[in-house]
Amino acid sequence: MxxxxxxxxFLLTTFSVVAQQKISVEEIYTGxxxxxxxxxxxxxxxxxxxxxxxxxxxTKSQQIDLYDFATLKKVSTxxxxxxxxxxxxxxxxxYVFSNDEKQILIANNSNQIFRHSFTADYFLYDTKSxxxxxxxxxxxxxxxxxxxxxxxxxxxxxxxxxxxxxxxxTRVTNDGAKNAIINGITDWVYEEEFAFVRAxxxxxxxxxxxxxxxxxxEVPQFSMDMYKKDLYPTSETxxxxxxxxxxxxxxxxxxxxxxxxxxxxxxxxxxxFYIARMKWTNDANLVSVQVLNRHQDNLxxxxxxxxxxxxxxxxxxxxxAYVDVTDNLTFLKDNSFIWTSEKDGYNHIYLYDKNxxxxxxxxxxxxxxxxxxGFDEKTKTVFYQSVEKGSILRDVYKISLDGKKKVKLSSQxxxxxxxxxxxxxxxxxxxxxxxxPPTYTLNSSKDGKQAQEIVNNTALVxxxxxxxxxxxxxFELTTEKGHQLNAWMIxxxxxxxxxxxxxxxxxxxxxxSQEVANNWLDTNDMWFMMLSQQGYIIxxxxxxxxxxKGAAFKKCTQNELGKFEVEDQIDAAKVIGNxxxxxxxxxxxxxxxxxxxxxxxxxxxxxxxxxxxIAVAPVTNWRFYDSIYTERYMTTPQxxxxxxxxxxxxxxxxxxxGSFLLIHGTADDNVHVQNSMQMIEALVQANKQFDWAIYPDxxxxxxxxxxxxxxxxxxTNYIKEKL
Numbered sequence: 001m002x003x004x005x006x007x008x009x010f011l012l013t014t015f016s017v018v019a020q021q022k023i024s025v026e027e028i029y030t031g032x033x034x035x036x037x038x039x040x041x042x043x044x045x046x047x048x049x050x051x052x053x054x055x056x057x058x059t060k061s062q063q064i065d066l067y068d069f070a071t072l073k074k075v076s077t078x079x080x081x082x083x084x085x086x087x088x089x090x091x092x093x094x095y096v097f098s099n100d101e102k103q104i105l106i107a108n109n110s111n112q113i114f115r116h117s118f119t120a121d122y123f124l125y126d127t128k129s130x131x132x133x134x135x136x137x138x139x140x141x142x143x144x145x146x147x148x149x150x151x152x153x154x155x156x157x158x159x160x161x162x163x164x165x166x167x168x169x170t171r172v173t174n175d176g177a178k179n180a181i182i183n184g185i186t187d188w189v190y191e192e193e194f195a196f197v198r199a200x201x202x203x204x205x206x207x208x209x210x211x212x213x214x215x216x217x218e219v220p221q222f223s224m225d226m227y228k229k230d231l232y233p234t235s236e237t238x239x240x241x242x243x244x245x246x247x248x249x250x251x252x253x254x255x256x257x258x259x260x261x262x263x264x265x266x267x268x269x270x271x272x273f274y275i276a277r278m279k280w281t282n283d284a285n286l287v288s289v290q291v292l293n294r295h296q297d298n299l300x301x302x303x304x305x306x307x308x309x310x311x312x313x314x315x316x317x318x319x320x321a322y323v324d325v326t327d328n329l330t331f332l333k334d335n336s337f338i339w340t341s342e343k344d345g346y347n348h349i350y351l352y353d354k355n356x357x358x359x360x361x362x363x364x365x366x367x368x369x370x371x372x373x374g375f376d377e378k379t380k381t382v383f384y385q386s387v388e389k390g391s392i393l394r395d396v397y398k399i400s401l402d403g404k405k406k407v408k409l410s411s412q413x414x415x416x417x418x419x420x421x422x423x424x425x426x427x428x429x430x431x432x433x434x435x436x437p438p439t440y441t442l443n444s445s446k447d448g449k450q451a452q453e454i455v456n457n458t459a460l461v462x463x464x465x466x467x468x469x470x471x472x473x474x475f476e477l478t479t480e481k482g483h484q485l486n487a488w489m490i491x492x493x494x495x496x497x498x499x500x501x502x503x504x505x506x507x508x509x510x511x512x513s514q515e516v517a518n519n520w521l522d523t524n525d526m527w528f529m530m531l532s533q534q535g536y537i538i539x540x541x542x543x544x545x546x547x548x549k550g551a552a553f554k555k556c557t558q559n560e561l562g563k564f565e566v567e568d569q570i571d572a573a574k575v576i577g578n579x580x581x582x583x584x585x586x587x588x589x590x591x592x593x594x595x596x597x598x599x600x601x602x603x604x605x606x607x608x609x610x611x612x613x614i615a616v617a618p619v620t621n622w623r624f625y626d627s628i629y630t631e632r633y634m635t636t637p638q639x640x641x642x643x644x645x646x647x648x649x650x651x652x653x654x655x656x657x658g659s660f661l662l663i664h665g666t667a668d669d670n671v672h673v674q675n676s677m678q679m680i681e682a683l684v685q686a687n688k689q690f691d692w693a694i695y696p697d698x699x700x701x702x703x704x705x706x707x708x709x710x711x712x713x714x715x716t717n718y719i720k721e722k723l
Contacts, residue, residue, distance in 0.1 A: 020468040020493055023530040025716060029708040033464070033526050035437045035457045040094065041419055041428070046101050048421050049075060050428070053092060062091045064104070069421040072442055072452055078104065079125055084132050086123055093120060098148040102127050105135070105142050105151070114188060114669060117197045124164070136162065136169070140185055141198040145206035152200060152209055159184040159200060159211055161257065172209065172255050172262065179221060179239055182214040187248050189241055192670060193628035194276050194325060205284035208306055209255040212275050216248035224667055227696045238669065243623055243630040243644070244637045250275050252289060254306050265304055267291060267311050274628070276325040282335050290325055296632045299323040301356065314356030317343060321555040322632045328372040338382065340372055342551045349382060351401060362403050368548050370394060371417070375401070376424040383420060383445070391548045392474060392486055392517045396429065398445065409448030415519035420445065428454065432520035434472045437461060468493055469529050474518065477541055479571035486516040487572070490528055490538040501537045502586035502723050503576055509565045510594035511633055512547035512554050515540050527712055531719065539576055543568030559640055561622065561633050562601055562647035569598060570606035577609070585611065588723045590715070592616040593671060593700065600649035604656055612659035612722040614715055617671050617700055620650040620679040624672060650679050653686045659722035660690040661715070665698030691718065
């Protein structure tokens with residue numbers, strides 16, 4: 001009798017676990033649901049091979065391993081950190097090859113500066129001799145010359161050139177100074193909003209170096225207190241141009257190694273402009289720069305002749321809203337070039353001759369090219385990714401340079417991305433969907449057929465079975481005003497259509513962004529799944545202003561950030577609130593950064609729709625945010641005061657009715673804690689009750705140690721209490 005009871009209890013317990021094991025915040029933010037991938041995957045240039053950075057946890061070592069594209073078999077280990085005491089402690093943070101791929105620069109002991117920038121100890125490794133040498137300590141962006149004989153790098157705001165054979169260093173600039181002059185490295189606002197750090201480039205003959213100089217002497221300075229565990233806080237100061245304030249003065253310079261002479265270039269009759277990109281052409285005497293006016297509605301592609309220092313505008317783009325800078329500028333052998341633009345209303349690929357005359361629009365249609373992968377000179381074929389099959393999907397294609405012979409190379413519905421072999425014979429396809437974690441396969445570039453699987457996540461799939469997760473359902477939501485918006489919804493696994501459920505909405509909503517996409521679950525998704533296990537419906541809607549549905553949809557928010565986006569979230573909440581299974585009196589909203597700006601505005605302006613909101617690291621006043629981002633969409637506050645003020649949540653605190661949780665990190669160099677501090681004061685003076693949490697010394701990501709676990713437990717408890 002006792003044995004029977006034990007067996008019955010065991011069966012019931014087992015069934016309960018299989019039915020649905022509960023997700024915890026601790027599991028999510030300690031990596032329990034992390035998918036396997038191919039770390040630091042790089043396609044080689046000279047051989048049909050690729051490298052991956054592998055980790056051997058048993059020996060606590062890392063290896064840069066070389067693989068063959070055709071067979072996927074490992075050819076060799078180029079370097080193993082266990083053989084080099086210089087790398088044994090900190091390992092390999094990143095690595096880059098010389099053009100002949102016989103030398104590797106290895107970053108070690110990296111120290112973050114801002115979002116993309118860092119200094120590191122760099123080591124030079126010779127793959128033939130298998131010898132390693134230290135390289136000048138903590139420096140930035142070391143870059144091989146095309147002939148592999150020299151390395152240019154930045155240190156303390158100046159540029160240097162290191163000769164590998166002689167080990168001699170030549171100083172290119174001498175005027176670098178913190179918070180004043182930067183040579184060859186971008187300032188804070190360029191790094192954040194134009195998303196590049198290295199502002200220098202080698203000529204193809206390795207004889208010249210073009211670089212951008214930033215004079216930020218007159219840019220207003222921002223300071224942040226760093227508390228740490230010291231008796232007295234320290235203060236971090238850096239130049240941060242807010243909307244309408246002075247930007248750094250930028251200038252282009254060309255340094256000639258033979259004479260150790262640096263020459264400034266007069267780009268033309270510009271004032272208050274940006275050099276948003278710089279790249280040497282295949283002509284060793286011709287460097288290209290993309291120059292934007294401050295409003296960012298006019299872009300000139302300029303070719304500068306290094307011998308005469310004369311500039312020539314070869315291409316001009318204008319837009320009523322703004323022109324997006326492109327990273328896809330590709331020079332062909334004859335110096336004709338491939339360019340991407342949304343000038344016809346959608347982002348597409350174009351071919352121009354070396355003088356900037358349009359030869360052909362390569363791709364066409366009411367859909368967007370989302371990634372440009374490269375051009376095969378041999379077959380005159382362009383490879384790219386697009387949303388041709390739907391704005392929430394990604395597929396890989398190839399097309400002839402004349403715009404004919406288009407072939408869809410991916411076959412599975414979801415998100416496909418490609419890494420091509422050097423000769424474009426093969427590509428590694430990374431595929432995922434909302435129900436399938438990432439898989440990596442080797443595919444033929446001829447027809448897309450899969451040759452072999454490389455990495456799968458079946459172990460993760462098996463692990464997740466015991467959590468019995470609900471499905472993220474995609475649909476198109478139509479508001480009362482007739483706007484058709486992409487959306488997804490997660491319902492509890494035991495969903496009962498006769499019941500009424502509270503709804504927790506998530507969004508980001510920033511210009512050109514996307515949260516509704518058919519790809520694998522991220523950490524936010526796992527948190528949403530956890531909330532669904534506790535009886536909440538989670539919903540997400542991409543409103544007007546978001547991306548991948550054409551320029552008109554994306555740019556309709558121009559000069560009024562937060563107007564139509566907030567209107568769409570409120571209208572979407574009203575639609576969802578009318579579903580028979582939704583309790584319309586219990587709808588909440590959450591967002592981070594731009595999403596925090598949105599969730600604040602939604603709670604204030606939609607006080608009768610939303611019961612609660614959580615805003616993490618929000619912009620509360622567009623006057624506090626940086627020049628490049630804000631002015632791209634709003635022009636300056638001097639020109640558009642109402643656009644700034646009418647849509648900033650700090651000016652609508654008196655409308656607060658529901659529960660509001662405001663969260664910020666004090667060391668946020670991006671959206672300054674000033675935003676939340678002034679919002680707090682505005683709420684206090686409006687005599688509004690609210691909740692807030694400040695995270696000392698945490699940046700815009702608010703992470704480190706147990707921070708994310710504490711933060712998401714706090715937000716979980718707040719939702720359970722207030723919604």
